Amino acid sequence: MSRIEARFAQLKKEGRAGLVAFVTAGDPDMATAARIVEGLPAAGADLIELGMPFTDPMADGPAVQLSSLRALKSGATLNKTLELVARFRAKDQTTPIVLMGYYNPIHNKGLEAFIAAAKQAGVDGLIIVDLPPEEDGALRGPAVKAGIDIIRLATPTTDAARLPAVLEGASGFLYYVSITGITGAAAPDADVVAKAVGRIKQTCKLPVAVGFGIRTPEQAAAIARVADAAVVGSALVNEVGAAKTPDEAVTRVHGLVQRLAEGVRSAR
Template identity: 60%
Template structure:
């Protein structure tokens, strides 16, 4: 088992972001975070709000909230279909911010990170988006198609607005590339454990552990591992080394499987799987006799 990453530096003396506070607490508890990904507006605004509101009770430590987009190049079939369902239901970036605002009426503690693509933000207007996202209660951004060379486009303005900007690293991020990847990152680093789209198989455990250690050392930030974590056993395996485990496609697939029986059944399927994944992650670092 690898040690947890050191606490990220506060942005202002004595002030820590919700994300930093949450990882601080997890570090004290010696466990990895469970970060579920769900698509805002899937299968409807109302149903997705119910799911997001219930996720902390199902064991979510942070929540990644997808922003639907017509051309999601990094996503596999499950999340592509989730985005299409959300778009068909009328979901927009503005409605996604409204969903976060509604969530914050009941929960002021659970960090929320928006994950998506730059085009909807660009169309919305960067300055307006950052102001509205901060007001809504968003804590961080993952924008998969903005490389470090474009940091002035959104990353640096987001940091100035006190929103964490979470950068992706992959198995192909070499020593020459790594410094630019982590330079302006904050909150945590998201390690894409395979060179591919969401929903694929995760990398071999030893390789993931080595990558997590390398990224922690380079960034000084917690490292979350995602893309392809689908089972309780695999989530627990990743949780022994990573600071967080991200699960998306498996939850989206559970939702889709439940939809023929109605939105309530889809919601319950997501929350049931989330609860099982959370329990596995929480137990991962316990003594074997406690498992």
């Protein structure tokens, strides 16, 4: 059983949904980002989604775009992102880490080299936003062989005809994008999300995590009542952006994660 499978099995046993916390590697700098990531499980994150900084994050809103720019300005690279994962994994063998990003840096590093390095570092899954199912075969084969899940995205426009293609070869969990548009653009409607998740679960055997637009403990709780996990990203990287010092960035992110986790856990 993979770390992702084990974590969702644990959540099911506990009778609750999980909290997936997204932060960007290297934001605001690599040392501070490492402190943030290493403290996420204690703050209440059940899974960690780690952004790979990129110059053109087209699916992301201003908050995540700015986090990538801050990270790149501080010297973040794909190799340093993998080093951050390895540092985390040396201390934590159970919390799943999913890398989220775009294919260009992976292609630049070399697909086989990237997969080998990701496996060695302790990466559990990949969300590659700009690779549709029809185009991710070259990545999926080596990743699956290395035991790394390929996590696919479904959206409000993913209809019954499209969903089988999205699910083919997917593993770990399905990430349901609760709104049309970019990250952080609007708040999700829990009733609408509930109907969409119910429809998806008629076909999908994977856990369904819901993200985009979740900012508050109340919103996280509402999503936790209808999905297997709530994903929060823009609100967390906004805390980094608002901090005046590295210590404040760590405190602000962990504080919000703690409040979000309390919201998710209240939704049993």
